[in-house]
Amino acid sequence: MAWDTAKTRQLLLDAAVGEFAEHGPQGARVDRVAAKAGVNKERIYQYFGGKQQLFGAVLTQELEKLAAAVPLDAGLAADPGEYAGRVFDYHSAHPHFVRLLHWEGLQAGDDQVAAEAQRAVHYADKVAALTAAQHAGTLGDEIPPAELLYAVIALAGWWFSTPQLARMIMAGAADDSPRTRREALVRLVRKLTA
Amino acid sequence: MAWDTAKTRQLLLDAAVGEFAEHGPQGARVDRVAAKAGVNKERIYQYFGGKQQLFGAVLTQELEKLAAAVPLDAGLAADPGEYAGRVFDYHSAHPHFVRLLHWEGLQAGDDQVAAEAQRAVHYADKVAALTAAQHAGTLGDEIPPAELLYAVIALAGWWFSTPQLARMIMAGAADDSPRTRREALVRLVRKLTA
């Protein structure tokens, strides 16, 4: 039987996504990741170097997935409201993503994070697209593009990053469901770009 | 010399704020809290019951501080933009608050959190104030009040909850400082309530 090291690696990575999203870099247990992957934990040290590097690898992978799933210009420039809605949909389907992002933020503070340079380019591209749309006149230009991007990301993500707050704020609302939350988000962003 | 148990308690609580904000409930070290407070760690177990309960006590205390520092109607209803600015200022001066909030959110998930009922009332009051201002016509009424409150909180807090993202998004900006970030925030909220 041939070795399939790529598969073993991927098995670990996929198991680690859930573990890290749920418990964070501190709370995650190396043994649990290995068990869930059905692999010996020593593999983690051979392939990734350690728990922290595995966390970095997980983050990089998930970042790429998001970038692929909600592409740069899928209506972004033309209609940021709908783009925000798509980001919301992605978060709904993959709730671990925002969690990973926040674990990273809480842990790293002002330190550089994994793949920071590449990720910065990614955002710069989006800002450029928004700038172009403003010049073309398909988008209101009252809000500077970087700030607009910031707003979209923050508004789409906050529901998931502090669910307890979202719950309390919406406690009085007539009905509070993912659907109405998405509508609220789109409404907010549309208003910003009116 | 008389015992001053209240002071000892407070010493621990204050030391714990920093420790929990920086490292989270998992990463926080009981010994470090005790050392910083200049108190024996056994006191934590007598006064609070354990690490987790201490975390709850810290959260409750800081929540009250924020509520006191950025009062309900200090210009909120009349000018949500400026209110958002004040929240931003508070976060700048007390960066541990947002961090605590997010650690709570990441840990609790969909479970009830400490003092949830009281906190919900707190937000309901704010929503009511916004509703009144909309009825009075001092505030645009395109955005439902709860959603507006959500937006203010999310936009003011995101800078601090994922500093790595904020850094990357703003990487291309002419200058990126607390001052310009605050201005961006106010601009965004003003646009929402125009």
Place this chain on the structure above:
DNA sequence: CCAAATTCCAACTCGCTGGTTGGAGTTTGG
């Protein structure tokens, strides 16, 4: 076909950390 290199695993180490304990000092109530 054999030897070097690589993958895999069970078992181990060992420092760390939350929590405990026993007792000494201090206050309080009667």
Place this chain on the structure above:
DNA sequence: CCAAACTCCAACCAGCGAGTTGGAATTTGG
């Protein structure tokens, strides 16, 4: 004034968990 109750502390402990190791199985390259 004395005994019960409470505050405080140094030392202790048990188990958990990241990382290691030694060697067996498997592959590869010559």
